[in-house]
Amino acid sequence: MSALLQQVHAGATLAGRPRHMTLPRVLALSGGPLDKPGWPDRNLHTDQAAAAAAGLDGLVVSGTQWEGHLAGFLVEVFGLAWFEGGEFNVKIPRSVRLGDTLRPMLRCESMQLGPEGTRYELAVWCENGAGEPVLAGTASCTVPAAAKGAA
Numbered sequence: 001m002s003a004l005l006q007q008v009h010a011g012a013t014l015a016g017r018p019r020h021m022t023l024p025r026v027l028a029l030s031g032g033p034l035d036k037p038g039w040p041d042r043n044l045h046t047d048q049a050a051a052a053a054a055g056l057d058g059l060v061v062s063g064t065q066w067e068g069h070l071a072g073f074l075v076e077v078f079g080l081a082w083f084e085g086g087e088f089n090v091k092i093p094r095s096v097r098l099g100d101t102l103r104p105m106l107r108c109e110s111m112q113l114g115p116e117g118t119r120y121e122l123a124v125w126c127e128n129g130a131g132e133p134v135l136a137g138t139a140s141c142t143v144p145a146a147a148k149g150a151a
Contacts, residue, residue, distance in 0.1 A: 004077040016073035016104035021061045029065045056129040061096040066126045074105035081143040090137030117144040
């Protein structure tokens with residue numbers, strides 16, 4: 001069992017490590033294949049003119065990027081059990097800009113012991129440096145009894 005999972009109990013809130021949204025990080029995800037002629041792809045995540053054409057005042061970070069940070073945090077907490085019995089459903093209430101620092105978060109709403117193991121029901125979100133949610137929703141994961149007992 002991970003050290004983080006040991007901290008998850010009903011009512012507990014855990015924070016993942018912060019990630020600073022830099023242009024190189026954004027280009028690595030949204031720029032397309034690195035060996036593509038004309039790299040990076042021109043889109044509202046990588047090109048100021050494309051962002052302006054979309055009515056934005058600057059580049060926005062792809063929601064897939066910070067959704068991935070949340071997924072990575074859930075893997076850190078639940079380990080292989082996340083791949084076998086984890087799921088989340090999230091919405092994106094606001095954009096993320098270059099320079100923002102994001103932190104994935106979870107709050108354990110409930111734990112239920114059953115024949116398959118322990119089922120965790122979670123509130124999950126990512127917040128920016130101002131503490132505003134930029135992604136919010138729910139997640140659940142069943143951790144088999146054998147996985148919880150393993151050290």
